[in-house]
Amino acid sequence: MEKVVLVTGANSGIGLALCERLLSQDSGVRLCLACRNSGRAEAARSALLTSHPGARVDLLDLDVGSVRSVLRAAQEVKARYPRLDHLYLNAGIMPNPHVDIKAFFKGLFSSKAVQMFSTAEGLLTQQDRTTADGLQEVFTTNLFGHFLLVRELEVLLCGAGRPSQVVWTSSSNALRSAFSLEDLQHAAGTEPYSSSKYASDLLSLALNRHHNAQVSPKTPYPGPLSPKTPGPRTPQPVDPLDPPDPGPLSPKTPGPRTPQPVDPRTQDPSAPRPPDPGPLSSRPPGPRTPQPLDPRTPQPQDPRTQDPSAPRPPDPSAPRPPDPSAPRPPTQDPSAPRPQDPSARRPPYPGGLLPRTPQPVDPCTQDPSARRPPVPRTPQPVDPRTQDPSARRPPVPRTPQAQDPRTQDPSAVDPLYPECLLPRTPQPHDPRTPQPLDPLPRTPQPLDPLYPGPLSPKTPLPRTPQPLDPRTQDPSGLFSSVICPGLVMTNLTYGILPSFFWTLLMPIMWFIRIFTNTLTLTPYNGAEALNWLFLQEPESLDARAKYHSMTSGLGKNYTQPRQMDIDEETSEALYGKLLELETVIRRRIREGPDRL
């Protein structure tokens, strides 16, 4: 059956490179590019159709920084597609970045130089602002808008007897130190980007807890893996007060699959190589040239405050020759105030007025059509990295060519993260025959898009570990994952420094690349983990892993899972707070003058 894939922020950078890669390997995929600027979206679509004539590429008008836009776009998606197979939450911003140059030079000559280039920890601050909805812009764009989108699209993601994948483009700049439950939107801090990305890591875990049987709400987080101790952990005894629910066995669900780094081009030599994406910013691996500098003038204006019909500078995704040395127009002074819509100058959202009780909702119980069998609670196999190896689990299927990239390519070892997780079995890609989609929505629409219905009682926090049994996993459900694209040269990164600095920095970056595989540098490479996830069975993925796109010094791309520095309690608390905020925002919109 045709797979429907929606990508936010698909008109440039990593999002566009992902679309290119998906079409290259699966001509049957139906893409929906969700973008805020129709001109740039059209340009991206034309570029994709030029390299893939006949591909199905739809456009969706979506500004994830605007609540109304998200709600409208979600309605449109529900009207267009009967289900969604993959939802890539990729759009992101880092407005008004400021680099601490002193810290940079200090770090450059320290033992932390490589790490500094990978995470930018201690280097970057941003100046955020509030949106017309009274929310912090970075929080809304990078997290909350996407959260609302997932909530709105739950009916397309949770049902139909097939699992759906939600994938967050996070970052290695997702910093626990920047995140606070007391200031979710990071209104008081100077690292909203790091905060929002860390929040996405937490939220992904929470989504899994609430929407699939993979992470049982009762399964406690075993704690972040220490870099030196990736070994198994001892399972906790089952709480006699809270025994597992045997639940119905599902014969359909396959055993656990352990994903492995997959490079479709290198895995199977007979497999067709993706064609050169040509003018697109993505490039096949090999000797890489840094992506061309964005010839477009940085856009200081919020598109919501701009006249949409006003001409914009040339689109970055438009075909252009790669020329890393091409001069860029002067970058906006990060310290200069950004032009703002007067309506956007509202004070930040008064968090203190929020209702108290978080009410997580399982959408599959909200919408009768999306209702699925109860989540099984029988013992299930567990992630071998986090649990006792003596625990019962069926044998993990391993395909012969599924090798650890570290053993395939010695240069692929990242000295920063030698503890990378166990290899997983690659999922052979199943090219499916394209089938026309039913143009009519088959999924019943909620009566009021703003009010999805009564909320279910608060889900309890984890108490006892429940080993998971793959035989009882629900075949449908929403599976959320997080990726890190590495350091990629895109509009976002080029916006951080004037082009002069980048020209100076590029040789250093190519040198540093010898020591770390996280400098993926091109959008094509950065999209590796996103593309790899597309090929996996969602049930096989690790809810606590962040899947990193990696590129070795020799230009080999692979995906490496690493445990995230997150905990269940914080994840659950964040989820509850986001639901509270959603309730308030929905009410505000319903009562506002221009309700949907």
Ligand SMILES: NC(=O)C1=CN([C@@H]2O[C@H](COP(=O)(O)OP(=O)(O)OC[C@H]3O[C@@H](n4cnc5c(N)ncnc54)[C@H](OP(=O)(O)O)[C@@H]3O)[C@@H](O)[C@H]2O)C=CC1
């Ligand atoms: N580049 C890097 O090194 C890294 C990037 N990332 C993440 O990767 C993701 C993609 O960024 P990248 O490709 O690098 O940068 P780009 O700036 O090239 O891409 C960002 C995309 O998001 C879109 N976007 C931004 N705001 C909105 C909005 N409100 N509504 C809809 N779309 C929006 C942009 O659209 P428009 O063209 O209209 O602005 C653009 O298409 C981001 O989430 C970023 O945080 C993570 C780690 C590293």
Ligand SMILES: CC(C)CCC[C@@H](C)[C@H]1CC[C@H]2C3=CC[C@H]4[C@H](C)C(=O)CC[C@]4(C)[C@H]3CC[C@]12C
């Ligand atoms: C001469 C100096 C002023 C040079 C400053 C260098 C910095 C501008 C860059 C060094 C490391 C870069 C980054 C690292 C991590 C990225 C992260 C994963 C992400 O999500 C977005 C971009 C990065 C923060 C990126 C940004 C530029 C650097 C800070």
